Structure formats: C-alpha cells, structure tokens
Amino acid sequence: xxxxxxxxxxxxxxxxxxxxxxxxxxxELLIRGGCRYTDLKEGLPGIATNLLSERLRDLESAGLxxxxxxPPPVATTLFHLTETGAELEPVLEAFFRxxxxxxxxxxxxxxxxxxxxxxPVRSLRDNDPDGPPVSIELRAASSPVxxxxxxxxxxxxLGSVAEPDAxxxxxxxxxxGMFAGLITADExxxxxxxxxxxxxxxxxxxxxxxxxx
Amino acid sequence: xxxxxxxxxxxxxxxxxxxxxxxxxxxELLIRGGCRYTDLKEGLPGIATNLLSERLRDLESAGLxxxxxxPPPVATTLFHLTETGAELEPVLEAFFRxxxxxxxxxxxxxxxxxxxxxxPVRSLRDNDPDGPPVSIELRAASSPVxxxxxxxxxxxxLGSVAEPDAxxxxxxxxxxGMFAGLITADExxxxxxxxxxxxxxxxxxxxxxxxxx
DNA sequence: CGGCATCCTCTTTGATACTG
DNA sequence: CAGTATCAAAGAGGATGCCG
Numbered sequence: 001x002x003x004x005x006x007x008x009x010x011x012x013x014x015x016x017x018x019x020x021x022x023x024x025x026x027x028e029l030l031i032r033g034g035c036r037y038t039d040l041k042e043g044l045p046g047i048a049t050n051l052l053s054e055r056l057r058d059l060e061s062a063g064l065x066x067x068x069x070x071p072p073p074v075a076t077t078l079f080h081l082t083e084t085g086a087e088l089e090p091v092l093e094a095f096f097r098x099x100x101x102x103x104x105x106x107x108x109x110x111x112x113x114x115x116x117x118x119x120p121v122r123s124l125r126d127n128d129p130d131g132p133p134v135s136i137e138l139r140a141a142s143s144p145v146x147x148x149x150x151x152x153x154x155x156x157x158l159g160s161v162a163e164p165d166a167x168x169x170x171x172x173x174x175x176x177g178m179f180a181g182l183i184t185a186d187e188x189x190x191x192x193x194x195x196x197x198x199x200x201x202x203x204x205x206x207x208x209x210x211x212x213x
Numbered sequence: 214x215x216x217x218x219x220x221x222x223x224x225x226x227x228x229x230x231x232x233x234x235x236x237x238x239x240x241e242l243l244i245r246g247g248c249r250y251t252d253l254k255e256g257l258p259g260i261a262t263n264l265l266s267e268r269l270r271d272l273e274s275a276g277l278x279x280x281x282x283x284p285p286p287v288a289t290t291l292f293h294l295t296e297t298g299a300e301l302e303p304v305l306e307a308f309f310r311x312x313x314x315x316x317x318x319x320x321x322x323x324x325x326x327x328x329x330x331x332x333p334v335r336s337l338r339d340n341d342p343d344g345p346p347v348s349i350e351l352r353a354a355s356s357p358v359x360x361x362x363x364x365x366x367x368x369x370x371l372g373s374v375a376e377p378d379a380x381x382x383x384x385x386x387x388x389x390g391m392f393a394g395l396i397t398a399d400e401x402x403x404x405x406x407x408x409x410x411x412x413x414x415x416x417x418x419x420x421x422x423x424x425x426x
Numbered sequence: 427c428g429g430c431a432t433c434c435t436c437t438t439t440g441a442t443a444c445t446g
Numbered sequence: 447c448a449g450t451a452t453c454a455a456a457g458a459g460g461a462t463g464c465c466g
Contacts, residue, residue, distance in 0.1 A: 001233075002439090002456090005259055007323035007385055009332065010240055010305055013312030018233065020214075020458075027223055037429050046218055048459050053430050076428060084314070091307040092223055098304055099226030101297070110220035119222065172220055215437090215458085233439075250448050261440050266449055289447065432463075439456070445449085 016062050017088065021047055021055055023095070026081065026088050029065065031118040032158075034078035045111040059085070093119070100180055103173070112172045114141035114158065120179045121147050121156040124205045134201040137164040140172040149204055166197035181207040229275050230301065234260055234268055236308070239294065239301050242278065244331040245371075247291040258324040272298070306332070313393055316386070325385045327354035327371065333392045334360050334369040337418045347414040350377040353385040362417055379410035394420040 001019045004011040017023055021044065028043045029035055035043070041052055056079060059065045064085035068078045096119045117138060129152030136147040137160060146161045147154060168175055170193035177183040178193075185202055189195055195202060214232045217224040230236055234257065241256045242248060248256070254265055269292060272278040277298035281291045309332045330351060342365030349360040350373060359374045360367060381388055383406035390396040391406075398415055402408055408415060 004237065005320075005323055006237075006329075007316070007319055007325040008240075008329045009310075009312035009316055010308045011237060011312075012315035012319065013308040014236060016312075016315065018236075020231065023227060023231075024217065024219075024224060027221075038427085041429095046459090048461095049429085050431070050460095051458070087311055091304065091311055094304040094307045095223045095226040097222075098300060099222035099224075099229075102225035102229065103220070103222055106220055106225065107218075110218055112220040116219075116221045254448095259440090261442090262449070263441095263451080264439070428466090430464085433461085435459085435461105437456100437458070439454105441454090442452085444451075446447105 013091075016064070017091075019055065019058070021051060022059065023088070023092065025052070025055055025059065026064070026085060027092055029079060029081045030086065030089055030092060031115050034068065034070075034080045036076055036078060040079065043113055043115065045113075064088075096120075096123070103176060103180075104182065106173070112141050114138070114143050114145045115156075117145050117147075117172075117175075118156050120176055121154055124154045124179060125207065126152045126154055127204055127206070131204065134165040134198075134204055135161050136201055136205070137161060137167045138175060139167065139169040140175055147205065149201075154205055164197060165201035166195065166199065168202070169194040169196070178206055181209050184209050226304075229277070230304075232268065232271070234264060235272065236301070236305065238265070238268055238272065239277070239298060240305055242292060242294045243299065243302055243305060244328050247281065247283075247293050249289055249291060253292065256326055256328065258326075277301075309333075309336070316389060316393075317395065319386070325354050327351070327356050327358045328369075330358050330360075330385075330388075331369050333389055334367055337367045337392060338420065339365045339367055340417055340419075344417060347378040347411075347417055348374050349414055349418070350374060350380045351388060352380065352382040353388055360418065362414075367418055377410060378414035379408065379412065381415070382407040382409070391419055394422050397422050 001015060003015045017026065024044055025040065028040055032039065041047065041049065044052065056065065060067060063082055066080050066082050068080060070076055070078045126149050133148065133150035138145050138147060143158065144160050145156055145158055146164065147156050174188045174191055174193040178185055178188050185195065185199065185206060214228060216228045230239065237257055238253065241253055245252065254260065254262065257265065269278065273280060276295055279293045279295050281293060283289055283291045339362050346361065346363035351358050351360060356371065357373050358369055358371055359377065360369050387401045387404055387406040391398055391401050398408065398412065398419060
C-alpha cells in the first residue's frame with residue numbers, strides 16, 4: 001500500500017495494515033494460531049489466491065507474520081503471527097465492538113465460519129464465577145465449536161466435546177444475537193434455535209438483555 | 214467498498230470504514246470537531262479532492278457524519294461526526310498505540326499538522342495531579358497548540374496562550390519522542406529541541422523513560 | 427493436495443483542470 | 447469555498463496453469 005506520508009501514528013499503522021484483506025488475515029491467525037495457506041483461504045471466503053499470497057508476503061516482510069516449515073505429520077508451511085502482529089488484537093477488538101451494530105441487518109447470503117465465534121465468546125462474562133465448569137457446544141456452521149466456562153472465564157475452541165452441558169444448534173445470527181444481549185434465549189428458541197441439554201449452562205454466559213430504554 | 218460478505222463483526226466494520234482515507238477523515242473530525250471541506254483537505258495532505266468528496270458522501274449515507282449548514286459568520290458547510298462515527302474513537306486509539314512503533318523510522322519527508330498532537334497528548338498522564346494548572350505551548354508546525362494540564366488531566370487545543378509556563382519549539386519527532394518516553398527531555402534538547410520557560414512544567418507530563426531492559 | 431504465479435478484465439485511486 | 451470532470455496508473459477479482 002502506498003504510504004499516506006503523514007507523521008501520525010494512526011496513518012503509519014494504516015500504511016502497514018490498511019490494505020484490503022490484511023486485517024482479516026490477522027483475525028484468522030489471531031483466532032486460529034498457526035494456519036496453512038489453505039486454512040487461511042477457507043477462513044477468508046472471497047479472497048483471490050494471488051491476493052492472499054501477496055498479502056502474506058507483505059505481512060512477512062513487515063514483520064507481522066512468520067513462516068514455519070512444520071515437520072511431519074503436518075509437513076507443510078504454517079503461518080504464525082509475530083509478537084508485533086499479535087499486538088494488533090486491541091485494534092481488532094475495537095473493530096469487533098464497533099461493528100456489532102451492523103450484524104443485525106446483515107444479508108442472509110453472508111458467509112460464516114465457526115471459529116468466528118471466538119471474538120463474541122471472549123467478550124462474554126461468566127455470571128457465576130464460583131459455579132462448576134460447563135461446556136456448551138455450538139453447531140451453527142460446518143464444524144462445531146465448544147465454549148468452555150470455568151473459573152469465571154470463557155473461552156472457545158474448535159472441535160467437539162464428549163458430553164457438553166448444552167448444545168446450541170441453529171443460525172449463527174440467533175446465537176450471536178443472544179451473546180450480544182439483543183435477544184433472550186426464549187426469543188432465540190422461538191426464532192428457531194434448538195437448545196438441548198441444560199439450559200442453566202446457557203444462562204451462565206448470557207448477558208443482561210439490552211432493553212431499549 | 215465492496216462488502217467482504219462475511220457474517221463477522223470485524224469484517225462488517227471494515228465494510229464501512231475499510232476504504233483508503235476513511236479512518237483518517239474520522240481522525241480529523243474526532244480531533245477537530247466540525248470542519249469545513251477545506252479544513253479536511255488541509256488536514257489530509259495527499260488526498261485527491263474527488264476522493265475526499267466521495268468519501269464524505271459515503272460516510273454521510275453510512276450515518277457516520279452529518280453535514281451542517283452553518284449560519285453567518287461561518288456561512289458554509291460544516292462536517293460533524295454523528296454518535297456512530299464518534300464511537301470509532303477506540304478503534305483509532307488502538308491504531309494510535311500500535312502505530313507508535315513506526316514513528317521512529319518515519320521518513321523526514323512526512324507531512325505534519327499541529328493538531329495531530331491530540332492523540333499523543335491525550336495519552337499523557339499528569340505526574341502531579343494535585344499540582345497547579347500548567348500550560349505548555351508546542352511550536353512544531355505552522356500553527357501552535359497548547360497542552361493544558363489541570364486536575365490530573367491533560368488536554369490539547371489549537372491556538373496559543375498569553376503566558377504559557379513552558380514553550381517547546383522544534384521538530385515534531387523530538388516532542389513526540391519525549392511524550393512516548395523514547396527520549397528524555399535532555400536528549401531532546403541535545404537533538405535540537407528548544408525548551409523555554411519552566412522545565413518543571415514539562416516534567417509534569419513526561420512519562421518514565423522506556424528503558425530497554 | 428498445498429502454495430503459489432500468470433493472465434485478463436474491471437474498479438479504484440491519484441493528479442490535475444475546471445466550475446457555480 | 448466546495449466541490450465535478452477527466453484520464454492515466456495502480457490495484458482487486460476471477461479463472462486457470464504449474465510444480466513439488
């Protein structure tokens with residue numbers, strides 16, 4: 001990207017990560033850690049392969065990512081964030097919060113990937129920090145993810161779990177709407193969300209509903 | 214900007230403000246408040262006038278800015294941020310912090326505007342919250358700005374003041390380097406910064422030097 | 427299959443000139 | 447002052463080909 005040529009920290013930051021797709025590549029690597037080229041491509045629906053390759057080169061020479069030749073059984077290149085790259089997290093967090101308002105009217109045709117639950121999940125609070133650990137499986141995309149709540153903290157990981165306390169199955173927008181406090185669990189169920197298992201586990205992480213004053 | 218088509222809050226945010234120049238226009242309006250078209254153009258060196266006009270139209274229809282026909286004596290259009298637009302401040306703040314690292318090696322040819330001191334100044338802490346109010350004038354660009362320290366808070370405004378406690382005159386990089394704790398006041402003076410008035414007023418706001426451990 | 431490079435078309439940007 | 451109009455150059459998007 002052509003430099004703005006401004007002696008301003010914000011402009012300098014945009015010189016480095018202001019290009020189209022760049023921050024979304026950082027998002028992928030922040031959420032998933034080391035990624036193969038094809039993992040990145042799969043997590044960035046719509047990116048042209050030459051652009052991904054070019055951005056990765058740019059990010060590497062800017063010192064934001066690092067290439068690692070993984071030994072067998074992986075036996076391929078893994079892309080990682082460097083310290084500098086990982087320090088973009090507050091930027092993405094700020095974008096995440098600001099962008100929530102645009103999720104409500106998002107078109108049905110938008111793509112979704114299960115690991116994108118990571119930012120919403122991380123912003124959840126545990127309503128009962130002294131309660132027992134619970135795990136909730138989310139099935140809203142091709143692959144499931146597990147929300148784990150323990151010691152007052154919430155985290156998310158890809159994959160499944162043997163016996164989750166609850167399973168949510170339905171459209172991402174319903175689950176995210178609940179997480180954002182825009183709809184209650186009852187409303188989500190009425191709109192088609194399937195909740196099985198212990199509904200109490202779900203209440204553990206749901207925020208106070210946003211009441212339009 | 215073409216939508217990423219991803220049901221992800223970060224991607225949605227970038228759909229709205231991911232275009233080149235857009236966040237810098239928001240920066241200008243955040244720092245300066247209501248601006249005329251020519252003020253914006255002056256604060257965004259390098260922007261083409263058709264791009265500025267197009268971005269302003271886009272930002273207006275996205276609900277981030279608002280046009281106001283100011284009555285005489287101004288008698289012209291003023292651009293303001295809406296609430297939604299102003300809520301981008303945490304995003305710019307995060308970019309500001311992350312981008313500081315690139316200021317050290319910035320080319321000498323970079324443009325500078327006095328009001329860009331706003332973000333650095335706002336991140337300063339008052340080392341003596343119970344001390345008397347002090348004002349420090351910064352002369353590093355065409356027009357001076359005043360840093361005001363009172364009640365434990367620091368703020369900046371454009372313009373001059375009758376009798377500032379201290380006056381800093383020199384390259385922006387020296388002043389910003391001091392503010393960021395990268396160099397001490399003594400080092401800045403050795404490198405060409407001119408400090409007149411009460412040096413103690415300056416110590417009021419300078420952070421602990423960053424010692425490379 | 428993973429990790430690109432090439433080619434082509436279409437859109438966006440930047441620079442400059444001009445206008446009510 | 448606050449933009450529009452014009453046009454060359456750069457970048458994005460999509461398809462496909464290549465190579466270990």
